[in-house]
Amino acid sequence: MKQEIHFVTGKGGVGKSVVAAALALKLSRQGKKVLLVELGDQSFFKDFFELADVTFQPQLIKPNLSLALWTGESCLREYAQYLVKVESLAKLFFDNAVMRAFINIAPGLPELAMLGKITSGPRKYGPPMPFDCLVVDAFATGHFKALMEAPAGMAQAVQIGPMGEQSRSIIRVLTDPEVSKYHIVSLPEELPLKESTELSEMLQKEFSVEPTLVMNKVLDVNVPRASLQNAESLTTSDLGLFAQYLEQQLDRQSQMMDQAKTKFKKILKVPLFFETNPWTLVEKAVEKLP
Template identity: 65%
Template sequence: MGKSVIAASLALKKSREGKKVLLVELGDQSFFKDFFELPAVGFQPTQLRDNIFVALWTGEACLQEYARHLIKVESLAKLFFENAVMKAFVNVAPALPELAIMGKITSGPRKHGPPLPFDCLVIDAFATGHFMALLEAPKGMAQAVQFGPMGEQSRSIDACIRNTDLCHYHIVTLPEELPVKEASELLARLQAEFSIQGKLLVNKMLQTPLSKKEMQEAQSEEGDLGKFANYLEHQLDRQTHMWTVAKEKAAHIQAVPLIFETKPWPLVEHIAETLK
């Protein structure tokens, strides 16, 4: 659906507003490493351009960094994570990796944990199911652990992700039936469970300077031109229908045009110019 490219475009837009931006990927594999032809993308930020940095965060890496921050002594932190009992706990503890990621993401506004010297974080998050597990982790841990530092920090993280002055949510979809249905369901869940109104970005919207009359006239042409005009009209009609469906489901919605560009930065720049 192009969510990673749109995340990069949003990061570029924020950097042009004068903010120092960290573009964060979640998971074990980096899309931006290959996309921007970088030597590597890891836990520590790598500079992409002026005021734009990129990093790749996993739950384990976030948890280890937080433990080192608390323990202070590197050798003790290393011993802590190499302990067989601790390794087993991390592997089976429900939502602990997700909680560690959310703690890292929200550490700046909460002023808790290792310093994160950026004005803005743009998170290229997981797909729908894993994304909801990510958001639900702090709430679940706060309910499970009522007292103590873990419960307190979980409630702090949960409050932060619900704060619309701090966090904005962009859901990227395509003007197609199944993606719009999935995006609409995600919007509804965000509203119902977190009182969050996400913004829907309908990506790869085909645009043409031709009027409907001109396309219909072209369909009478012999050969490939007529066939292509017929195909184009069909695609645009279908796209218009899906846009109407999407608008009924989203309070905030924007079309992102299909841009015929293969080079990474020109593509990101073109999309950044369209984002509101």
């Protein structure tokens, strides 16, 4: 069985990290060994799940579910150590001030290193990746585009040699629909949906993949419209004003859902949950994922 990689992205503030955690938990409950990966310098899940720390090395947080935090530099360090086979030499290489400056300014190098680590399992390159699924809580939409474009940029710049070949092998994994799955999290609002649509169009054009739209925090109100309109007639009451507001929100939400259906072939809906306990919130979201 091929290792699956699930990328979860979306505009900042749409709840992509909770959706990523829910997807990872659901896959782990299916008996798969799952690694939930955060990208970047800071961990959202450390505070969210009240963990002591989140590091480069995976740590088990639930049965079959591990968590790790990967940065461009940490992935490059591991790659260098894998090549030279001596940790002290790799450390010397990265502790060099000139090299650190190069890493920070080289266009797309940190992103390429992270994608190299993420795709190392299917490519059978680098240290073993003993997981059935990776769920990547990726960058927000703008930075995610840069992440995805990094291998193509490097392959074009360096067409001969191991760096070019590694970049091309990463692209092959990213465009393999049996391995790489893409989930774009949005809200039923204009700006998040616009960014989601633009990212989807880019992924279809450049990678020939069909992402799934996860419409998050959807108002799920089982109140007949007639009841809302009757309550609205009491315009001087708080109930009447709330009914008016609720009907307007539902109308706007319906418009956004109709618009999304013209752009995405597959849409999942996750309701707005009034829940403060992190794991309970994630578990409720799990129930809404297929």
